[in-house]
Amino acid sequence: MMWLNRLAALLFGLLSVGLVRDFLDKHTIIVLDKDTDIEMEEDEGMEDIINLRPENYDHAMDLRGAPTHVCPCGCNIFNVKVIFDDYEIGTYFLDMECAQCGSLATAPTPVDREGLDN
Numbered sequence: 001m002m003w004l005n006r007l008a009a010l011l012f013g014l015l016s017v018g019l020v021r022d023f024l025d026k027h028t029i030i031v032l033d034k035d036t037d038i039e040m041e042e043d044e045g046m047e048d049i050i051n052l053r054p055e056n057y058d059h060a061m062d063l064r065g066a067p068t069h070v071c072p073c074g075c076n077i078f079n080v081k082v083i084f085d086d087y088e089i090g091t092y093f094l095d096m097e098c099a100q101c102g103s104l105a106t107a108p109t110p111v112d113r114e115g116l117d118n
């Protein structure tokens with residue numbers, strides 16, 4: 001009976017080591033002093049869309065000319081000025097600004113698509 005208890009303890013130990021190793025692979029443990037103030041974000045959801053603009057324009061470029069759907073920085077969200085007509089976008093200005101880096105670019109239009117078909 002003694003060897004059965006030792007075998008069970010060994011298996012439990014190996015299983016525990018495996019679980020701890022798996023837990024440490026997936027998580028990071030941070031040790032903090034109790035006096036350290038940590039500001040936790042209350043809302044981890046998406047920020048207000050009105051704040052979706054570059055923090056600075058250090059990497060902004062003027063890319064206006066050829067219409068594009070994606071900025072060279074990889075972002076495909078642009079700040080564009082529009083005019084609404086009957087609950088739809090009636091007109092939009094062709095100059096647009098990348099929401100991530102602030103580069104200026106030219107908005108694509110249906111006419112540009114027709115130009116590619118020919």
Ligand SMILES: [Zn+2]
Binds near residue numbers: 072073074099101103
């Ligand atoms: Zn960009």
